Amino acid sequence: MTAPAPVRGERLRGIELFTDLTDAQLEWLTAVTEERVLADGDTLFHDGDEATHFYVLLDDELLVTKTVDGREELLTRHRARADAGWEHDGKPPAAHRFTGELALLTDGAYVATAVAAGRTTVAAYPKQVFLDMLVRCPGVARVLLPVLAWRIASSEAQARGRATVTAMGTLAAGLAHELNNPAAAVARAARQLGPATDRLAAAARRWGAAAVTREAEALDRLAVEIGRTPPIAETDPVASADLEDEVLAWAERQGVAQPVGLACAMAERGLGTGWLSVRLRGLCPGVLPGALEYLSALLDVRTLTGELRTAGPRISALVAAARDYANLGRAPQGRFSVVDGIEATLAMLRPKLAGVRVVREYAPDLPEASGHPTELNQVWTNLIDNAVDAMAGAGTLTVRTGRQGTCLTVEIGDTGCGIPADALTRIFEPFYTTKDVGKGMGLGLHLAYRIVTQRHHGSLTARSAPGDTWFTVRIPAPTRKDLE
Template identity: 40%
Template sequence: MTERSICDIAELRTLFLFENLTDEQLQWLCSRGGVESFEPGVVISEGDPATCFFVLLDGTIALSRKVGADDVETTRTSQRGAYAGAWSAFLGGAAPQGYTATMRAVTPSRFFVLDADDFTQLMRQWFPMALHLLEGLFYGNQNTQRVVGQRERLLALGSLSAGLTHELNNPASAAVSATSALRNRVAGMRHKLALIAGGAWDRRQLETLIGLQERAVEQVAKAAELTPLEAADREDEFADWFADHGIGDGWDIAPTFVQSGLEVGWLDQIREVVDDGMLEGAVRWLNYTLETELLMNEIEDSTTRISTLVTAAKQYSQMDRAPYQVLDVHELLDSTLVMLSRKVGDVRVVKDYDRSLPDIPVYGAELNQVWTNIVDNALQAMDGEGTLTIRTSQVDEYLQVEIGDTGPGIPEDVVSRIFEPFFTTKPVGQGTGLGLDISWRIVVNKHHGDLTVESRPGDTRFRVRLPLHEAAAPTAGGAE
């Protein structure tokens, strides 16, 4: 770079940007700005304070944006009058005042350079109507993104809440039903106990019967899972035994003994210690015992399911944690799957996790929003059938999460636009077009990572890369 030299009014007038300015305005530009020359290399760097406005006089430049660890070239031009730099300085504090891209001189290049403060004065004094239009466009678009983004999150929250309510209602209803049945069985046990106590039972018989009761309860905890056919065959065996020994309606209590993991031979032990006249009472007393144990297991399973769902909801929302923490990404993924379990339905879920990956510094709640957007889109694409694959791995200094689906794929003419704000292929009213835009900004802007997609029919894969180590101090602002 050389020192600024005095600009030529005649040269400025040949640029499309300045061709309609008066001599007085061109003179003002030359008095405030100047010409600078650059050899091939970096002229301005993305993220640095935007102090100058550059207009290309001659040469070739390339603009690039940082995407993850890579610099992605967005523009290459030799067009005289092309501009870059502090072009949004007139917006003041309403917009970040840093260079939004890196500009490199590809060949030796000359620029007309104007300080940001002078550019702001120029815009406000020379183009007041254009300035108002630009400000209106900027604020309007910003407000629209904020409002629609909030709506997008509320819609997602409503959908997740409906699914969570449904998932909680099932085990809660089961627990209530089991509790009611348990109350009846305990009452029946008290009645049978009173009959046994008033009968002609000696101490040895009672002790033996109680011992059988304890072993039966232990067997419930070890009961093997039977196929419907196996269970039906075993129920027939119990029903036949009950009928052979004069126990009425044996078919009604047979399922309880089968569910408890007992075999018919176990009943012979009862027959050995009680008289024939007391056999039915002893069997039914043990049936109440087994039913009670099964109902308590059902209540335990139901309440455990509720607890698991509540834990997943807390994990998903990160409501009891600081916004920025070192977390296990797999826990975030699992909590998202639990929250979306109703939508998953019959879709096969394959989790190929590399559990050796370390915990990483992230905004947990916002990453869960990313997983929700991508997984929800995948489920909608598969329309209830197919395979959802979630794979984690390390790629260089990044933790990579790959979310794939077997849906019809994203059309080739669409895939390059899916991260654009307000772009959607869904019917009007079914999508805002901000889900993937928000996801991109959370991953790229907030976590300094990368979000890409590859798609063909039957195989669509979104890849999220997150730095293994903190790339920068956490920002105070949101993703937008």
């Protein structure tokens, strides 16, 4: 970057930002303007740097980028000579010619990185000069403010799109993780069920040919009794394995070729060989191996079909949770259960909550809310995800619902590091973030705030101390007229 140099007034007059200046205003502006020349690839400012200058693009291009989740994203390109129709995102032509105003007006840091594309020339104005410019040259403000409004709206739209993509990624990852176990159970059961039913059919033929009616009825009663005996509530893996080995060895001594199904079913219910022997006393010794073979095959098939019965509803429940989370219904607005939305969000975030203790404190008989469930699900996702990050993946997350006066309330608390007092008053501002550069755009809480306050006419507040942070969402409860 070359040393500052003066800029001639007629050159500034050709920029839309300065077109309406009087000769006196232009003379003052020319006196305070510093020209800077950047070589291709030079950085004008970095994301997170303290904002010190307002820049006007005189020649060539600036690339505006931001690192989000480890990836550098191109936000926009500023061109000194943008061709008509070159932009397709509604960018005002004047927006090409200046940058840095937002950070100066908010007394913050630059929210992106600006890099020269080619030999680029800019006019630089220190912060105080920029503020004086707005006062002394009202025409500048008339051009700058609409561009500033467009930039904020555009950034929010990008953040909403990114939030949607992130939410869908979270949804897909969570759904894939949660579907893994039941899907594996279905695949395993389907693979094993064919051979198991063949074995059951063969054992049933042998048993039917060997047993008399009394013996067949006795074995049927035994099979029913085993089926009705529930699994033990608390299992000791070592004791369960010992019991399974005991039944397996006993059945093999009786001449059973494949006693695994019998041994597993007995051990799962805490039943040993003594219990089984008492119920088999009515069978003749000659038919005992066939009876046990048939019983083992029958229990094996029942176990596999039981796994299918359990896995099927689990998969259905996960798909329903995904549907509720994404709100795939036709109507984007309507009455809905706040708790159902929270539960759908927790289901989708379960992999991230693996090391977190979740405490649910749901008020009974909470009425349905009215509004946009998809958008509120984004709020729950943002607040819960931030809470888990604050706890570094380990701690206690508390989700509480209730009713206060005319409002439904949702409180989300965590035992994380807390929010500094000086940051607590600014966390809902656009582009403000307490995370490291590249970890976020500072729009997540701002978008949540807008969804709650503007779309649902409610409020979103926060209070925090180390180990005790709470976000409280209040939305109007439906009136009797709403419910009619």
